[in-house]
Amino acid sequence: METKPKIALFQCQWCLYSEPDQYWVDHNLPPSIRLMKVSCTGRINTLHILNAIQGGADGVMISGCRPEKCHFKEGNLSALRQHEEFLNLLDYIGYERDRVRFVWLDLQDRGRIQQELADFENKLQELSTANTLATRINAPEGEVHV
């Protein structure tokens, strides 16, 4: 049986304008997708992305607000500069750049997040698994990993 690629979804809590979408993300996500809800894309550290990758995620998706729509005025601008460059660096050392994807959502983008996740899943299945960074050693069962 083919296993579905594991996706880490970093979602800005303000970016989904439609309530059904937010409900779907909060409650009905498929088990292969992990949700990390953040207060703004500017809150995401590059280490969060790296940790998701090293923790075994096949892909990382970051959904945030369009420019000028940021709840905190310019969190997404800072995030874009940093994460774009971080992807350049990962690409440079041989990691598949396509494994990290940004989705910038606007007011009218109802139902888009489901579509984007499905697309991303398909894309990840096409990619080879050769150049993935070394994964972390997981904490033993039952222990709290700090």
Place this chain on the structure above:
Amino acid sequence: MSELIAKLKSEIKRLFDEDVVDVVIAFKKADSPLRPQPAFYRKGDSLEDLEYNSLCQNNLANYLTRYPHETRIGIVVRGCESRSVNALVVEKQHPRENLFKIGIPCQGIVDLRKIVKQTGEDVSGYKEDQEKISVVFKNKEYQFDRKDVLHDSCLRCVHPNPVNPDVLLGDPLPEGDPGVLRQAVESFEALTKQERYTWFQQEAERCIRCYACREACPMCYCTECFVDHNPPRWTESTISPAGTQAWHIIRAFHQTGRCTSCGACERACPMDIKMTYLTDKLNEDMLNQYDFAPGMDDTTQPPFASFNLDDKNRFVA
């Protein structure tokens, strides 16, 4: 070189006499002639053991952040150090008015490893002039061309002259060729994805996590580094593959738009791991995308700190 040291001594003496600075950061002679050490002179100290030659490995800007802002610091700067100082001033690590930069045009730092590889560890004498480096090992003299033993990052140096020094000792040198700067990046980019990853893996996973690169770097001044922080742990702090890879990726990434390519990290590394190919790439991206080169003046904020709505066209997808 002794002429330059004499000039340096009289300049430092003048600074103390006229009460311009409280402390001067420079180099002094050490037990081995191959390893001059950073020295911190205060008023009344003897300047007898002051030293300056191409073997001075440290980036002195590293010690700037260890003084309170009120301390008036005189600092001996070469090209890369002056840019590091500028970058630190931009990041408000020391006020510019409490700094006195004694600039020396730099002919490049000699890589100890390249010399020791051909002679041996216990070198007893060292001499240099414009073209030649000569060392004495077991009563035998070895001659090297300066170009052959320069450190890799100095071979790629573009700005050997200090940027806006308060006083410049010695004649300015011609600027380097920006094309040369790309060499390390270019040769790495020419490899395929698989080869690049393998290379990175081999380099990163030799790391013993001693953090000498961090301690040698003037821009790594955080009181608590992300690898030391716990809990929660950001990364594995052991020498596991994931831990060393994460350290190398993030250490380089934290230097984006801040690294002045002095190469102090590589010179400090006991495992001889290449690191500048990562930071050079990031710097090149900063130059191409935001037209920013770190340390070229002491007011411009680095790109990650100066985002604005002009970026909005870059939001694709």
